[in-house]
Amino acid sequence: MAAAVAACRLVTALSRGLGTGAGSNFPGRVSLRIEPRATRLLAGGLEHGCIVVSGTNGKTTTANMLAGILRQAGFAPVHNRAGANLISGITAALAQSSNLRGRPAGDIGLFEVDEATLPKALERLHPHLIIITNLFRDQLDRYGELESLGRKMSAGIARMSPDTELLLNADDPLVATLGEAGGLEKIYFYGIEYEGYGTMALEHASDSTHCRVCGALLDYSVVYFGHMGKYTCANCGAGRPIPDFAATRLEIEGMDRTEVAMQSPFGSLKLEVKIPGLYNVHNALAAASGALLLGIEAEAIHTGLAGYATAFGRAERIQAEGREIFLVLSKNPAGFNEVIRTIGSQGGDGLRLVIALNDLIADGRDVSWIWDVDFEDLAVRADRVVATGLRAPDMALRMKYAGMPADRIELERDLERALARGIAMTPTGETLFALTTYTATLALRRVMQRKGYVSHFWKEKADA
Amino acid sequence: MLETAVAETSAAAETGAMAEMTLRICHLYPELMNIYGDRGNIIALRKRCEWRGLELEVTGLSIGREVDPDAYDFYFIGGGQDREQILVASDLVNMKGAALRQAAAEGAGFLGICGGYQLLGKYFLTYTGETLPGIGIFDAWTEGAEKRFIGNMVIEWEPAAGGKQTLVGFENHSGHTYLGPDMKPLGRVIKGFGNNGEDGTEGCCAGNAIGTYLHGSLLPKNPRLADEIILAALKRRYGMDSLPPLDDTLEERAHEAAVRRT
Numbered sequence: 001m002a003a004a005v006a007a008c009r010l011v012t013a014l015s016r017g018l019g020t021g022a023g024s025n026f027p028g029r030v031s032l033r034i035e036p037r038a039t040r041l042l043a044g045g046l047e048h049g050c051i052v053v054s055g056t057n058g059k060t061t062t063a064n065m066l067a068g069i070l071r072q073a074g075f076a077p078v079h080n081r082a083g084a085n086l087i088s089g090i091t092a093a094l095a096q097s098s099n100l101r102g103r104p105a106g107d108i109g110l111f112e113v114d115e116a117t118l119p120k121a122l123e124r125l126h127p128h129l130i131i132i133t134n135l136f137r138d139q140l141d142r143y144g145e146l147e148s149l150g151r152k153m154s155a156g157i158a159r160m161s162p163d164t165e166l167l168l169n170a171d172d173p174l175v176a177t178l179g180e181a182g183g184l185e186k187i188y189f190y191g192i193e194y195e196g197y198g199t200m201a202l203e204h205a206s207d208s209t210h211c212r213v214c215g216a217l218l219d220y221s222v223v224y225f226g227h228m229g230k231y232t233c234a235n236c237g238a239g240r241p242i243p244d245f246a247a248t249r250l251e252i253e254g255m256d257r258t259e260v261a262m263q264s265p266f267g268s269l270k271l272e273v274k275i276p277g278l279y280n281v282h283n284a285l286a287a288a289s290g291a292l293l294l295g296i297e298a299e300a301i302h303t304g305l306a307g308y309a310t311a312f313g314r315a316e317r318i319q320a321e322g323r324e325i326f327l328v329l330s331k332n333p334a335g336f337n338e339v340i341r342t343i344g345s346q347g348g349d350g351l352r353l354v355i356a357l358n359d360l361i362a363d364g365r366d367v368s369w370i371w372d373v374d375f376e377d378l379a380v381r382a383d384r385v386v387a388t389g390l391r392a393p394d395m396a397l398r399m400k401y402a403g404m405p406a407d408r409i410e411l412e413r414d415l416e417r418a419l420a421r422g423i424a425m426t427p428t429g430e431t432l433f434a435l436t437t438y439t440a441t442l443a444l445r446r447v448m449q450r451k452g453y454v455s456h457f458w459k460e461k462a463d464a
Numbered sequence: 465m466l467e468t469a470v471a472e473t474s475a476a477a478e479t480g481a482m483a484e485m486t487l488r489i490c491h492l493y494p495e496l497m498n499i500y501g502d503r504g505n506i507i508a509l510r511k512r513c514e515w516r517g518l519e520l521e522v523t524g525l526s527i528g529r530e531v532d533p534d535a536y537d538f539y540f541i542g543g544g545q546d547r548e549q550i551l552v553a554s555d556l557v558n559m560k561g562a563a564l565r566q567a568a569a570e571g572a573g574f575l576g577i578c579g580g581y582q583l584l585g586k587y588f589l590t591y592t593g594e595t596l597p598g599i600g601i602f603d604a605w606t607e608g609a610e611k612r613f614i615g616n617m618v619i620e621w622e623p624a625a626g627g628k629q630t631l632v633g634f635e636n637h638s639g640h641t642y643l644g645p646d647m648k649p650l651g652r653v654i655k656g657f658g659n660n661g662e663d664g665t666e667g668c669c670a671g672n673a674i675g676t677y678l679h680g681s682l683l684p685k686n687p688r689l690a691d692e693i694i695l696a697a698l699k700r701r702y703g704m705d706s707l708p709p710l711d712d713t714l715e716e717r718a719h720e721a722a723v724r725r726t
Contacts, residue, residue, distance in 0.1 A: 369500065401684055
């Protein structure tokens with residue numbers, strides 16, 4: 001074990017020193033090569049066990065919010081915060097925080113886990129709390145169809161011991177049924193009860209709109225985004241579970257602040273969420289519910305959440321050349337539509353945008369999903385768009401067919417030049433919106449590091 | 465180098481004569497059969513008609529609705545996940561099959577993508593041995609297999625106007641499709657798997673009906689095929705034999721970028 005931990009630390013230090021990356025995955029692979037049981041052995045040394053967060057969207061934000069609350073409550077979480085959410089990344093996080101005898105420096109594990117990796121991760125980590133945020137179509141070429149992904153996750157959950165706590169999003173019809181296969185005795189639901197920010201119509205990116213029991217089309221009385229909402233099946237009567245942890249009132253104050261009134265079996269509390277969008281209300285709700293299940297007091301939850309700094313790249317405000325760059329990771333139709341809705345309703349008209357579309361394996365090799373995004377809603381509010389990334393022409397074409405005049409669409413494959421162009425077309429003091437797929441976010445952030453707009457994220461996110 | 469897309473020519477202004485014309489599309493099961501941006505095909509047809517001053521009416525028909533075979537010039541059906549495709553198959557065969565076969569026989573246009581393509585064939589024998597009936601517009605059948613064909617695909621296609629072109633898109637299917645002796649494939653696979661990964665064929669054509677595994681979305685990045693579909697419908701309804709050209713600079717660049725990254 002000592003060799004595995006030492007090797008991991010050495011490789012991490014080398015990789016950071018050479019500036020080749022944040023040292024998130026490779027060191028974990030080295031440890032596992034030396035000691036294949038490393039994940040299980042290291043996780044077993046955590047005094048308060050492990051928590052796992054999985055789902056398509058929001059797992060990084062939810063896990064980071066929960067980490068802030070845990071620290072506020074006096075825990076020392078071991079946390080894979082760089083979004084490295086496969087077994088190798090989890091192992092690296094464990095090994096990097098352990099001494100050479102394999103004893104972790106933290107006392108509780110908090111891991112965001114890739115949804116396809118969930119069964120494997122559950123087997124190794126034996127978490128006492130599992131949180132599932134939502135399931136959307138994302139990289140079907142990698143994960144397969146949503147149905148079969150749900151079945152695999154459900155089977156993995158069913159193998160856990162009956163006293164494992166499972167916290168599910170009631171507003172997602174597929175996620176809400178993930179606990180039904182096994183003998184788990186402690187299944188809880190969180191959800192939004194307040195309907196003031198919902199709509200009546202489903203978006204094109206709605207995936208799980210059929211009853212899991214009988215297959216009939218679900219009736220929605222309110223839709224929050226994607227297929228999140230309040231639903232029932234008129235055919236067989238199955239429906240949304242009543243949330244144990246519920247947002248009973250929301251007050252969205254611009255892009256900067258949302259106030260949430262929350263009811264729970266542990267009493268009522270107020271949450272303050274400092275990043276925009278209804279999807280972040282779900283994330284905050286999941287983090288707060290998880291914290292309540294761990295026995296954390298309302299005050300620590302409120303303070304921990306209010307002090308939450310954005311997860312890497314997932315909605316950052318960056319100052320550059322006298323402008324503000326609003327950088328948002330936008331990686332699948334549901335996430336993109338929510339981002340468009342948020343900046344559309346809060347950012348006004350005459351928007352200036354850089355949209356970066358990459359098609360590397362981590363983004364998904366297939367880019368057809370951009371046709372499922374409602375870019376039409378963005379086109380009417382956009383003044384100019386720079387389409388960039390490895391599939392820049394696809395993105396430019398999508399904006400043309402969304403209704404933007406072709407002379408307001410610029411095509412610039414190179415990210416650095418696209419950013420410069422975006423800054424140049426944005427007047428001083430105004431905002432440039434940068435919507436970027438996963439690897440494009442990493443690449444654009446590297447460009448911004450070189451320019452001195454942001455620091456290296458592993459330093460920025462070091463324990464504070 | 466900074467590149468700016470060329471402004472659209474004011475095609476609509478030059479084509480005042482087309483303003484009186486209306487094409488009517490029937491979008492079958494729009495909320496159930498849409499995967500990998502298949503609705504982008506409808507967006508492409510709508511815009512390419514709009515830019516030419518043509519009216520386009522799109523009617524969505526889902527489960528439980530009957531089809532009037534004389535009401536539409538063109539029928540579109542996208543792909544779906546397994547569960548959706550099973551839901552759709554029985555409705556398609558029992559509720560709409562006869563009307564759709566009649567429309568196809570009378571020369572209406574069809575485009576079926578992936579699962580929609582399979583349903584336009586005679587049947588789908590699933591990997592677990594069940595038979596899912598199709599409506600038999602194509603003399604073609606599909607057999608489920610263990611291995612999925614996933615990835616970007618390029619095929620060689622011969623447009624009605626002559627010559628050879630490429631079509632580009634994305635495929636993801638476990639069904640292997642085989643064509644009967646009188647069926648013509650849409651094209652020949654250059655890169656990817658196509659109908660069955662064995663005989664080098666991709667898709668199927670019969671009259672004005674086209675079936676293909678190409679998602680992507682197909683029509684925005686393959687504007688010549690989009691225009692061939694629009695022209696065939698205009699020819700049948702209004703006797704037109706040519707279309708005013710559009711500026712397809714951006715379309716061609718997206719096509720080329722997709723071919724390069726396949």
